[in-house]
Amino acid sequence: MAEWTLSAALNRALIDAMENDPRLLVYGEDVGRLGGVFRVTDGLQAKFGEDRVFDTPIAEAGIVGAAIGLALTGWKSVVEMQFDGFSYPAFEQIVSHVAKYRNRTRGRVDLPIVIRIPSFGGIRGKEHHGESPETYYAHTAGLKVVAPSSALDGYRLLRLAIEDTDPVVFLEPKAKYWAKEEGELIADGPEVGEGRVVRDGDACAVFAYGAMVARCLEAADMLEGEGVSIRVVDLRWLAPLDVDLVGRSVRETGRAVVVHEAPKTLGMGGEVAARIMEEAFDFLQAPVARVTGWDVPYPPAALEHRYLPSVDRIADAVRRVVSY
Amino acid sequence: MAEWTLSAALNRALIDAMENDPRLLVYGEDVGRLGGVFRVTDGLQAKFGEDRVFDTPIAEAGIVGAAIGLALTGWKSVVEMQFDGFSYPAFEQIVSHVAKYRNRTRGRVDLPIVIRIPSFGGIRGKEHHGESPETYYAHTAGLKVVAPSSALDGYRLLRLAIEDTDPVVFLEPKAKYWAKEEGELIADGPEVGEGRVVRDGDACAVFAYGAMVARCLEAADMLEGEGVSIRVVDLRWLAPLDVDLVGRSVRETGRAVVVHEAPKTLGMGGEVAARIMEEAFDFLQAPVARVTGWDVPYPPAALEHRYLPSVDRIADAVRRVVSY
Amino acid sequence: MDAPSHWAGTAPVRILEPDGTAVGDPDVGLDAEQLRELLRHMIRARRLDRECMALQRQGELTVYPPFEGQEAAQVGSAFALNTEDWTFPTFRELAAALVRGVDPVQYLWYHRGTWHGGPYDPRATRFGPICVPVATQICHAVGVAMGLQRDGADACALAYFGDGSASEGDFHEGANMAAVFGVPAILFCQNNGWAISVPTGLQTAGEIWKRADGLGFPGVRVDGNDVLAVYRVTTEAAQRARSGGGPTLIEALTYRMGPHTTADDASRYRDEDEVERWRAFDPIDRYRTWLVSAGHADEDFVRTCEEEAATWVAEVRAGITATEAPPAEWMFDWTFADPPVVLARQREEALGG
Amino acid sequence: MDAPSHWAGTAPVRILEPDGTAVGDPDVGLDAEQLRELLRHMIRARRLDRECMALQRQGELTVYPPFEGQEAAQVGSAFALNTEDWTFPTFRELAAALVRGVDPVQYLWYHRGTWHGGPYDPRATRFGPICVPVATQICHAVGVAMGLQRDGADACALAYFGDGSASEGDFHEGANMAAVFGVPAILFCQNNGWAISVPTGLQTAGEIWKRADGLGFPGVRVDGNDVLAVYRVTTEAAQRARSGGGPTLIEALTYRMGPHTTADDASRYRDEDEVERWRAFDPIDRYRTWLVSAGHADEDFVRTCEEEAATWVAEVRAGITATEAPPAEWMFDWTFADPPVVLARQREEALGG
Ligand SMILES: Cc1ncc(C[n+]2csc(CCOP(=O)(O)OP(=O)(O)O)c2C)c(N)n1
Ligand SMILES: Cc1ncc(C[n+]2csc(CCOP(=O)(O)OP(=O)(O)O)c2C)c(N)n1
Numbered sequence A, B: 001m002a003e004w005t006l007s008a009a010l011n012r013a014l015i016d017a018m019e020n021d022p023r024l025l026v027y028g029e030d031v032g033r034l035g036g037v038f039r040v041t042d043g044l045q046a047k048f049g050e051d052r053v054f055d056t057p058i059a060e061a062g063i064v065g066a067a068i069g070l071a072l073t074g075w076k077s078v079v080e081m082q083f084d085g086f087s088y089p090a091f092e093q094i095v096s097h098v099a100k101y102r103n104r105t106r107g108r109v110d111l112p113i114v115i116r117i118p119s120f121g122g123i124r125g126k127e128h129h130g131e132s133p134e135t136y137y138a139h140t141a142g143l144k145v146v147a148p149s150s151a152l153d154g155y156r157l158l159r160l161a162i163e164d165t166d167p168v169v170f171l172e173p174k175a176k177y178w179a180k181e182e183g184e185l186i187a188d189g190p191e192v193g194e195g196r197v198v199r200d201g202d203a204c205a206v207f208a209y210g211a212m213v214a215r216c217l218e219a220a221d222m223l224e225g226e227g228v229s230i231r232v233v234d235l236r237w238l239a240p241l242d243v244d245l246v247g248r249s250v251r252e253t254g255r256a257v258v259v260h261e262a263p264k265t266l267g268m269g270g271e272v273a274a275r276i277m278e279e280a281f282d283f284l285q286a287p288v289a290r291v292t293g294w295d296v297p298y299p300p301a302a303l304e305h306r307y308l309p310s311v312d313r314i315a316d317a318v319r320r321v322v323s324y
Numbered sequence C, D: 001m002d003a004p005s006h007w008a009g010t011a012p013v014r015i016l017e018p019d020g021t022a023v024g025d026p027d028v029g030l031d032a033e034q035l036r037e038l039l040r041h042m043i044r045a046r047r048l049d050r051e052c053m054a055l056q057r058q059g060e061l062t063v064y065p066p067f068e069g070q071e072a073a074q075v076g077s078a079f080a081l082n083t084e085d086w087t088f089p090t091f092r093e094l095a096a097a098l099v100r101g102v103d104p105v106q107y108l109w110y111h112r113g114t115w116h117g118g119p120y121d122p123r124a125t126r127f128g129p130i131c132v133p134v135a136t137q138i139c140h141a142v143g144v145a146m147g148l149q150r151d152g153a154d155a156c157a158l159a160y161f162g163d164g165s166a167s168e169g170d171f172h173e174g175a176n177m178a179a180v181f182g183v184p185a186i187l188f189c190q191n192n193g194w195a196i197s198v199p200t201g202l203q204t205a206g207e208i209w210k211r212a213d214g215l216g217f218p219g220v221r222v223d224g225n226d227v228l229a230v231y232r233v234t235t236e237a238a239q240r241a242r243s244g245g246g247p248t249l250i251e252a253l254t255y256r257m258g259p260h261t262t263a264d265d266a267s268r269y270r271d272e273d274e275v276e277r278w279r280a281f282d283p284i285d286r287y288r289t290w291l292v293s294a295g296h297a298d299e300d301f302v303r304t305c306e307e308e309a310a311t312w313v314a315e316v317r318a319g320i321t322a323t324e325a326p327p328a329e330w331m332f333d334w335t336f337a338d339p340p341v342v343l344a345r346q347r348e349e350a351l352g353g
């Protein structure tokens, strides 16, 4: 049985997709000769040549803007923003063009562009290297946003994102790049917008994505010992959100906790909480709890562990919600 | 009794603030000789000279970045982004620097910067001229975000924003620039982060800001006729949010509707709904309803009225919530 | 006649003097019919531009950005391109759009508030969507050029932008990437002296065409009111681009005769004398005078152009005024190829379907 | 010795040959003691730089970006500034920070992961926070220069940035605004040949110093491994800036001897021979050779510098290794001047009371 890291699985997804589609390009800063600072594009340039895999100047707006022009000429792009905090220079191109182009051209121009962004914290990185940008992109109408939580799922989701004719912001949890998972890489599976139950339970539904999913599973083990069984849901897609799975999970458990690294205010937790009310108000037996990063800038390495939702904080929230 | 438009009131606020503080600067695109496309800076350059009120090249990142340097040398800035959609080129400077500078310098460097942004829709504008960017900024830790709903309040809030030593994103509802309000301009009043009840009622609390407040008041009149009295709350500050007022209003009415122009997903409605659960779950008799823009790009002039929350949509939501 | 400040410095490439006399070789490779075509385009463009101003006053358009005075810059450059070439406009390139064969009625949907930037088919016309976030379209044109390069196509991509737009970071990122990759792109700057109320002198302390040298590719400054000179430099740039010679930056010196848009009151920041002085530089008078004196056309031809243009403009007017508001469905139909369930529900809620 | 590709083109201003012989006038206005001071700074800087590499390997720093090879560029430019002048670094300007009097231990808090970019006092030192989003600091320096201009201060602001950073829009916006407003700013580019794994040839097709001309202000190219030449061009730029002459763009040609950071494996994209060839251009050897041969210093002085540097570096090491993790309060204390109620409650929740 093969063992995959998220980095290797994503690398394989790119290779397989490029072999399937000769008009798929991969470019960005240091993705060529170096193979990306996280090695996700390792070996691609040697394999597919400098025309299809290339380094660009340090110009994020230029990179994303170019992807639009390339799409107009029938080239699909997977571009990399080197880190979450460095996707911001491209914000105007992403929000004003990538998200709106199909709509403003009355469906005549699809933008099959995947914007890969190594995201979130947990790697003792410097400032601007631990941002959780999902709210910025998921709030933007016209963008699809996905964040895998594991290697095998990451492979599938990246293939799915590349297949999609709409632009997809692909948020890769840096903290999981080197985490291993056993199994085979399989491209097919659930569609865009489908979350998954990674562990079932009936006392409370816990929603998470990216690196927080693993923490929720740890919390689940801890709580199991206390006789509290929780359902852990990996949302995967932050836009479109799997509102049906969210609703069903709360109708079946009556309680919910949402976990994410991003600051609390206007994070996914608020959106999920609001959806829960819309989908399952009468089943709700306790207020939805949000276990999130604080409303402060991402802290330096020395304080990271005091900022990120810990297993204890997650478990405490569940206990509070369950005993409400 | 004097009559003020929002544009004139904001213009006066700038004049009074500049007279009070010789180190306050006003700059941006077309704010000097022209006096701003909405005339908010009309006459300032003639009055205070080209050193303190000046036109810049079209370079939003440069404008915001310069404000940081000016703050380091003890100059306060009120900069204008000409329209909501044109604040995006400055996103990196705003999120990576303006919001974080005080924190990263351990409180040694305050950034008394006000970023004025003519915002929201309702003026039959072209694309990129009807954006509701509040989520982008209110989610960003380190920024304060405010959106006035009327001329007199706008005067006070702009004075307050300029007095504040923290950076404030000041969202001006374009649709209200020429709306008149009677009364005297008074600088003092509630502090940063305080919302206000603009109309009291006991059947349901309706939260809004900017141009939507007036629509909610219209809906209130309509509902009054049906014997339904609603409390209309002007949130004013989207960050920090007046969670106490939100909580109290729902504890007293048991029902809530949130109204905004921004797309529903991850809009303020979700955050307010989540806060309501945290602050008043046991008092909540119906799910919080969100009356918002759709999850699509802001439409052209011809369809604006089908996108923006209408008085009818607001009233319907209240009826649904009240009869839940 | 003294040209205004933004023409100061390096003398631009010029073939025709403002008074219509030739100072350079007028043989730019066009035959008499094509030469007449240039005039026909400019006359039609100006007629339609003025009609649009009227349409806006009459409430048939929401806001309109007139291009009067810039006909030569737009027609001369657009005429120099082949059908396979791509063009990326700002919001003021209606004249270029006409030359590129874009349907004027669909184009004007934008200014009527019927739909957003790309109501016509950007692929079929190879004319990009009307672009308002200034300078962003430069990066799109460079991306197209990257695609053409990979396809080994015998084509290039031209991006229009203004003197003010050139202050944006996207100008630099796009221009630099074009140079580094040596792609077939033309960066065509219409320096019309103003960015809304801000004169070019407050946008840059240098000469825009010179920026190319610093990025390692050729730049040229041309009299933007001289349609022959514009045609020549654009043709040269396009040929160089298509033959692997990389990008070119063209700074066309012209002047914005009208307000920034119908919503703008130019009297607040510039005096009418300046505008009047500019009449002497009118691109259409200049070219017509030369065309007739050179014997490529007679006054009859000019009159016919005017008449034919009048009828055509009337048709466009009829077409745009007859354009009805789009159905609300349009708001939902194109955000995604496959509307997610949440959006589908919103659609139902909105359309009560 | 053939310099590598990114030195090709226009010959840089140079006073000392790589072998230490003077080809230009070595009298840059510094007396013997100051000349020795330059060497002292470079020796200390390199010692500390190498110590930081060790500290990182030993787990005392999280990631560290070495500047070996760039000592002359940083020391020469920083030494040319007055106390009233401001400096805005990237993440690789520790040598400049030392010259500007920044406390090395507080500076290293950043690389230890103790706090963010500005642990030292940016106002007291007039040395801006360590800046990672490339090119953004250029706009901050220009803003400071706008402030100095308004205060009529006899001072200027210098922004460091790299060859790769110069591809960002913020470089263009900052440089252009500096020129338009004629502010006292110095844009100092250390072209060290690499942007992580990308060689300068893939960042630009031109010569960076030439970009100034296109924006209407002076640019100069200098041998960044020649501390005297760097000192001279920076002094000239600073004098021009302080006396109302506006900004200057300086391109200092140097070389990054080490990896991009300790997290980088340079062997993946460049061969060691290139690095070895560069030893011959070492800025410290070059300067020491000249200093001694010119009789401004003897080998004793050099030895003393080395010894003194060793002791000083040991102190810095002791200081940084003794630095404890900050209290969690710090996470909340400075986001706002007055923490809003919501944040105050989060603080309680996080700190437990
Ligand atoms: C990024 C961005 N910022 C601001 C604006 C607002 N705006 C629209 S047109 C314009 C002036 C453009 O001047 P120029 O580039 O010279 O083009 P011209 O209007 O002269 O044709 C400005 C500032 C915008 N459209 N986009
Ligand atoms: C806006 C932004 N994009 C990407 C990065 C990631 N990054 C960090 S350093 C670097 C290379 C910078 O090269 P250069 O400007 O030449 O400086 P040097 O590293 O050579 O000192 C990159 C791409 C960043 N810090 N900021």
Ligand SMILES: [Mg+2]
Binding pocket: C162, C163, C164, C190, C191, C192, C193, C194, C195, C196
């Ligand atoms: Mg212009």
Ligand SMILES: [Mg+2]
Binding pocket: D162, D163, D164, D190, D191, D192, D193, D194, D195, D196
């Ligand atoms: Mg470099």
